[in-house]
């Protein structure tokens with residue numbers, strides 16, 4: 001183990017270096033750029049023996065890693081916002097073709113109007129595509145999760161692409177100490193990819209053929225099962241990583257003081273840091289509050305959510321993404337989990353932090369106050385001029 | 388007659404789902420014979436996704452990656468780079484894409500792969516419309532041709548796709564026709580020996596799309612060449628050379644009138660005499676430019 005001071009993006013690049021992919025293909029977009037710049041630098045210096053394909057678009061970035069993964073290569077790509085939307089068609093292709101592609105997504109708001117700051121609308125568009133979506137909240141977690149993503153994706157009972165997301169700038173460009181694995185440690189954790197490739201000239205395979213209504217649905221069901229399998233695989237790999245290297249994140253969700261909490265805020269990503277500070281302040285005042293940070297957006301951790309809520313008196317859910325004409329993606333799922341398990345507590349749905357707007361410790365204190373008062377329903381947080 | 392020179396082995400299997408008289412099936416059959424078993428096909432959305440037949444069968448007895456409409460050249464880039472890294476030695480990566488998948492929605496990915504110089508044989512099978520979706524105009528539909536989206540004739544000109552590829556300075560660009568299988572095989576084999584992106588453009592008569600009887604495919608393909616509408620040539624490292632019967636057609640008197648080619652096809656039935664003259668003039672202008680090129684008069 002070696003300690004370095006790295007930004008979230010550089011942490012991703014170091015993890016990719018340790019995973020030794022054969023092919024890396026990406027197209028630049030702020031705030032993802034420094035990920036691929038760093039990887040290109042590793043390759044040019046001979047520190048990583050991979051092919052870098054400097055594609056002309058994100059659609060081609062995903063298409064080229066699909067081609068490479070289909071013939072047995074380990075691959076990496078990364079993008080943000082407009083780039084993810086531009087490659088959207090190919091994202092479904094990657095999952096449908098059951099290819100263990102790993103992609104970094106530095107979350108950024110979607111235009112118009114232009115905004116380069118964080119917001120989770122981009123990564124959430126993947127949620128029905130068959131991608132596993134993991135969300136990291138620090139540079140260290142970006143490093144650890146990117147490595148683990150290869151293990152999850154390549155697990156035979158999963159065989160699905162994995163997106164590892166982290167917030168623009170707050171994580172992507174913020175430097176922190178990061179422990180990175182030595183070559184030997186990495187080798188122990190991440191083995192070479194073993195899989196039959198499409199390319200067998202004696203027994204030629206065909207990937208993506210036309211299917212009739214008698215077969216398509218079963219193939220979709222297989223993906224659904226693979227997602228279910230991923231629930232335990234994600235937990236197990238987090239455990240294994242923890243045993244080997246001393247860092248664990250709780251698997252699908254990271255709970256902070258949830259055990260005896262009466263009031264809990266559910267959220268995703270780096271905002272969890274300020275939320276913890278607010279939690280500490282209220283705890284000192286004797287109020288039992290907690291934070292549940294969802295790490296696995298897909299597969300969605302229903303069981304964990306129900307566990308966390310089983311003692312709670314009221315909760316809030318922060319959706320850091322555009323919510324138009326309905327409820328936020330997190331709120332919908334958490335409400336479904338509660339309903340299914342017969343837990344009837346007030347849920348405050350908070351939509352906010354869009355386009356990089358800060359959600360401060362003060363904001364979280366205020367959200368907790370509303371939760372404690374039993375406020376329900378959906379509010380847009382911190383609107384100038386009010387709702 | 389020509390077939391005795393070709394390998395007996397078939398890689399386009401019986402029972403494939405192409406229409407009777409499909410020019411694409413004819414050309415693909417010869418392309419695969421020329422390249423042999425160590426060939427990977429990358430096929431975007433097109434008639435050829437259907438010709439493959441439904442899962443779990445495939446009428447292509449080589450490995451195939453079916454891919455989204457715009458994505459074939461990029462997917463091929465990934466395959467080539469991955470196999471190189473994985474230590475796989477002798478193989479051909481072939482994109483087999485329609486005119487829409489090449490000249491319209493796929494042109495960006497193709498341009499990128501060409502500029503990067505990836506070792507791919509890219510074949511555009513040009514049936515001059517979006518046939519899979521029911522005969523809509525593409526960027527390679529001929530001027531004035533009927534399609535379902537140009538019911539009064541196409542107001543646009545056909546893009547010079549091989550010319551676009553020549554301007555990428557790739558090592559090899561060639562045109563082929565199902566009427567001349569020897570020419571197909573020799574060009575494909577030559578392409579397979581060259582490193583970099585090789586672009587081959589095939590003229591593909593299509594009975595339902597062009598509105599002609601399925602017995603006429605080869606005759607129409609041949610008339611296209613003999614009337615000079617479809618020119619057989621190759622550019623090797625930027626040097627132009629006419630091939631096969633096209634070599635003799637610089638002299639206008641050797642070319643058949645375009646009308647003979649047009650009149651067999653329902654898609655040109657609505658043309659007036661003046662329209663035909665206009666199309667003839669376009670063909671003659673193209674040949675005049677070629678003549679000047681060969682004579683060095685354009686230098």
Ligand SMILES: Cc1ncc(C[n+]2csc(CCOP(=O)(O)OP(=O)(O)O)c2C)c(N)n1
Nearest residue numbers: 432433434456485486487488516517518519
């Ligand atoms: C992104 C996208 N847009 C549209 C389609 C629908 N589509 C499938 S094949 C096709 C036309 C293909 O035309 P061409 O490339 O000329 O091949 P052909 O069918 O003529 O062989 C279209 C429009 C698609 N599959 N994907």
Ligand code: SF4
Nearest residue numbers: 405406409434518593
């Ligand atoms: S529509 Fe034309 S190109 Fe397509 S399969 Fe039929 S004949 Fe071939």
Ligand SMILES: [Mg+2]
Nearest residue numbers: 485486516518
């Ligand atoms: Mg076509």
